[in-house]
Every structure is written in C-alpha cells, then in structure tokens.
Amino acid sequence: MTLSGVHVPLITPFDADGRVALDALRRLADDVLDEGAAGLVALGTTGEPGSLTEAERRAVVDLVAGVCRERGVPLTVGASTAEALVALDPSQVTAALATVPPFVRPGEAGVVAHFAHLAALSPVPLIVYNIPYRTGQHLSVGALRDLAAVPGVAGVKHAVGGIDADTVALLADPPADFAVLGGDDLVISPLLAMGAHGGILASANVVTAGFADLVDAWHADPARARALANALAPLSDALFAAPNPTVVKGVLHALGRIPTPAVRLPLLPAAPETVRAALAALDRLPAPVAG
Template sequence: MTLTGLYVPLITPFDHDGAVALGALEALANDVLDGGAAGVVALGTTGEPSSLTREDRHRVVDLLARVCGERSAPLVVGADSAEVARALSRWPQVTATLSVVPPFLRPGEAGVLAHFTDLAAASPVPVLVYHVPYRTGQQLSAGAIRRLAALDNVVGVKHAVGGIDADTVDLLADPPADFAILGGEDAFISPLLALGAHGGILASAHVATARFADLVAAWRAGDATTARALGRQLAPLSTALFAEPNPTVLKAVLHAQGRIPTAAVRPPLLAATAESTKAALLRT
C-alpha cells in the first residue's frame, strides 16, 4: 500500500459550550473529500488531541470512520503508543496510524528504529512515521528513514523538516519502494512534490482544498506549468495560516467563513489575533 494524494488533518471544532461540534466536523470532512482530498487524518496535532478527553477522541474517530466508510476514503488516525495503536482495531475503516518520532528524549536513530519496530508490530494497521525534528528534537538522516521503510508494517512518512534540506534531497533521489513520502510542511509542499513526494498531509487544505488537490495532481502528472502557478498561489496562503500556532489562525478563518460555530481552541493555545486572521482571509 502506497498512500498518495492529498490528506487533510482535520481540526476539532468546538461549539459555544466548549463541546466538540460533531456536525461541523462531519461537514468539514465531507467538504474536503468533495474538494478532491484523497482522505483525512483524525487526531493529528491540528486536531488538538491532547486537549480532548478519551470520550471526545472516540467520538471524533467514530464520526470520521463512518464518513470515510460511506465515502470509501482512507482514514488515518494519530496514535503515538502501542496501547493507542492497538485500540484502532475497534474501527475497521482506519487505513493507517500517524505516529510521531518520540519527542524530547532524542533517543538517537537506533532508538527511533527500535521504537517503530515495536509500534509497528503492535499496530493492527500500517504505520506512517511523523518526522518533524524542530518539534521532536530528533533528526533523522535519509539512511535512517530508509531503515524505517524496511520495517514490516511501516508504510510511509509525513516529512516536515522545515524546508528542503540535504537529507530530503537524498531521500527523494532514491526513495524506498512502496513507501509513501508525504509532505507535511505546507508552505514547502510544491518543491517537495517537484522532487517526487507522493502527496501531502496539509492542514492548509481545509481552505482551497481543490487547489491543493490540483497541485498534488499536477506534479504527479508532470505538469510543471500548472503546478508552479498553483504553488506560487498557495505558499503565501499556508504561510498566513501558520503565522500563529496551528490551528489557531485556521480555526479563525473557518469560523469567519461560517464553516465552524466558534474559533475556539483549548489551552495551552490562545485564539488567533485579528491581524493574523485578516491577513489569512485576504489570501483565501
């Protein structure tokens, strides 16, 4: 299984009482799938999972499993431990789990490999590695990612290294077979696709979903003229949406568009400023 195309890591909208707004979440899921997304991600960092109760997390996955089942769309669910990954067997619609490289401890590449060996063995669904070194503190070389790709039940990587570095170029110059390399750095998705990435997991694609889907499709088809034009349009939008901690500006934009009932985020996040919200809306 090689995951390709556009995946949208969905926010968790809240209503005026602070509860999860399940109706708005269902509408968002259908909106992005209608817009050309291949699938959605539940309980990624954009979804604020650490601020949700266990019951809230289950409600979110219950809902998105139903929607994705009805739409025959892939559903990826965030799970960073063997215990949480094993629980995904409850939802047969789950296609894969997105699991971050262990943060803060900086266990080294051998430690990361051992961690994902154990996680992949425990998980009832394939594992996508989330590599975001400026958050985790753990760098991974192209060689380390190739070693991860060789593990049973590890099927890809969300690659978000803050730009296009030498290891990114090395990895995409000789990508592992049957291993999805999905960009996770929204503002840099166009050059990553140009180098051969299979798609992207892009929070910005809540907005202008069809244009992001077209961007992925154009690079995949080798239509550089169309892809470059779309990339020039979408990079400033992504930059504006990430001007403050994600998903604060994104939620403010979606609320201003009438797509979610409030722009509320949960602590430790603070609501986006009016200036950042206005700047992002001007890019939509």
C-alpha cells in the first residue's frame, strides 16, 4: 500500500451547544471528496482528538469510515498508542497515523523500536508522523530508512518545518513502497517537486481542489504547478497564523460550511482579524485554484 494524493485531516465541527456536529462533518467529508481528495484522515491533530470524549472519537471514526466506504477511498485514523491501535477495525480503517513519541526524546533507535512494537500489534499499516518541532525528536534520513524497513510501516507524514538535508536525501532515493506525505502545508509544493507522493494538509479543508490540482500538476505540468503553488502558499500561511485548526474553523464557519467556529480548550478561537486575513487570501485565489 502506497498512499498518494491529498488526504484531508478533517476538522471536528461543534454545534452551538458544544456537541460534535456530525451532520456538518458528513457534509464536509463529502465536499472534500467531491473536490478531489484522495482520502480522509479522522482524529488527526486538526480534528482536536485530545479534547474529544471516547464516545465522540468513536462517533467521528464511524461516520467518516462510512463515508469512505461509500466513496471507495482510504481512511487514516490518528492512533499513537497500543490501546488505540488494537481498537481499530481493519474493515473500516486503511492506515493509522502514529506520532513519534513526544517530549520523552527516546533517541532514534528508541523511535524505531517503538514503531516496530506498534506495527507488530496494529491491525492496519502505520504512517509515522514525523514532526520534530512538536515532539522534540529529530529523525535523520538513516532513521527514516530504518522505519521504512519495519514490516507494517507504510509511510511518513513528513513535517519538519521546511526542507532540510535529511528531507533532500530521503526524496533523492526514496524507499520502495513507502509513502512520503508532506505535512507542512506551506512547503508542500517543493516536497512534491522533489518526489513526495502527496500530503496530509489541513489547508485542504478549505480549498481541496487547489491542492489536489497541485499534486496532479507536479506530475504533468511543472510550470502550472509552480503557478498553483504561488497562489496557494499565502492562503496556507494565513490559515496557520494562529494555532491549527482555529483559523481553518473560522474560515469554514464564515463560508457557511460548519455551524460554529468553536474549538475546545486549550485552544481559543482565532481572532476575527486573523480569520478576515485568511478569507482575504482565499478571495485572492484565481477561480480555477479556489474551485
């Protein structure tokens, strides 16, 4: 299994009473698939899983799994512990997005051993979420290749905050049957130009078609891809001007796509001026990019 294309890490919308707005989540899931998403991600960081109850997490996964089953697309679910992984239903879930252990900084050998342990018990393949500016643990290209060799590890969501030497080395000679999916929206275009298979992109909640077109264009028309990237980058920059997914939710609410812009603590809603700046960036997109 090699995942490719744009996979949308869905936000979790809340209604005016603070409950998960499942009807709105269903509409959003259908909308992003209609606009060209290759798959969906439930309970990623963008979905605020840490602030959901266990019952709410189950309801979100069940709903999104139903959409994916109906539409014939893969579902990835955020699950980073043995307990969360063994609870996944492989008839519903294609892959699990598992974060490099945060805070403890176990070293690269510890990270590889950790994922070998998780992969051995997981009922679905793992995508390693490599995000060192949150976890505190850098992974060299050697460690990434060691992870790619672990049975049951299918790829990496690569979000290192830019294009570093290890990223260059990884994509210069990518491991076979190992998906490299960009996770930093602002630099997804150079990653794709270097050979990344796709991305897991929060910005694609807002303008899915533009990012789906970007992936396709890097395979077929690099000049068009550069133009698309230049148009999309200011929007991604604006959507991440406050903690994710606060601005994304503010924009989706302003567009009438979710009932409220509410987030749960420890997040606070994005400031109105931050949302207005993102909406202005969206308005500046050329029509084909905006979808």
